[in-house]
Amino acid sequence: MARSFEDKRSAHQKIAATLRRQIIRGDLAPGEKLPSTPALMEQYGVAGTTVQKALLMLKHEELLVGQPGKGVFVKGGTQQAVSPTVYMPPAEAGEPYRWITEAAKRSQRGSTKLLDVGTVLPPREVAKAFGLQEGEPALLRKQILLLDDEPTELTCSYYPLDLADGTAMMDRRKIRGGTPTLLNELGYPPRAFVDEVSSEIPTEEEVVALELPKDVPVMLTFRVVYSDEERPIEVSLxxxxxxxxxMRYRLAVT
Structure with a gap:
């Protein structure tokens, strides 16, 4: 017999969750007007202040916008799908990082902001992926990816020092075409990658970097990129x- 379980979130959080799902999945389209506060009060059996708290949450998430004298309308749309495979091939000679060229295809302006470059002791799972010994350092390149000047992704990419030492990856500057292009030029083309995707509570660094509203989780991808002979050449969070x-993946079934 299944055990009983109660959703102990506050009423406004539950209402916001329902409306958020309808917006993200496209059941409430951009520009669509929400029912009035009295209508939502009747629908959910709550007070007006509870409805207003729910709507305020979604306004902070930029999913709703209020128009004085007119009502509350859907501002955000469905989630934007990210297809990792399109970003993996190295950029063509002279071309910018694929994040930028792929954004342009969607009529968006892609850009990057380099935050840090340095030799660090990597997290345990990164060291394990590289096969590093305890205390063995790796190179970290940290950056923010932006779309139309809005922070989209915080990227922490690690590289083994025996591969990165003496290359432009060690410099605190952007790399034309990105590190995939440089690695390819060094004889380490990307051949495969493995993603582990999880939903997590953001750290303070992630909240600030991505300008996240309160109580919004993050999607964290732990990615290992392999070159020839299954050599790991990059591990990214x-x-x-x-x-x-x-995330959108298209995989062949064999």
């Missing part, structure tokens, strides 16, 4: 706002 993006 990629963090996005979970309410704005979804």
């Amino acid at each position: 990629l963090t996005k706002a979970a309410h704005k993006y979804r």
Whole structure:
């Protein structure tokens, strides 16, 4: 017999969750007007202040916008799907990082902001992926990816020092075409990658970097990129706002 379980979230959080799902999945379209506060009060059996708290949450998430004298309308749309495979191939000679060229195809302006470059002791799971010994350092390149000047992804990418040492990856500057292009030029083309995607509570760094509203989870992708002979050449932790993006994979079934 199944045990009983109660959703102990406050009433306004439950209402916001329902409306958020309808917006993200497209049941409430951008520009669509929400029912009035009295109508929502009747629908959910709550007080007006509870409805207003729910709507305020979604306004902070930029999913709703209020128009004085007119009502509350859907501002945000469905989640933007991200297809990792399109970003993996190295950029063509002279072309910018694929994040920028792929954004342009969607009529968006892609850009990057380099935050840090340095030799660090990597997290345990990164060291394990590289096969590093305890205390062995790796190179970290940290940046924010932006779409139309809005922070989209916090990227922490690690590289083994025996591969990165003496290359432009060690410099605190952007790399034309991105590190995939440089690695390819060094004889380490990307051949495969493995993603582990999870939903997590954001750290303070992630909240600030991605300008997240309160109580919004993040989608964290732990990615290992392999070159020839299954050599791991990059391990990245990629963090996005979970309410704005979804991952899209197309895999052949054999």
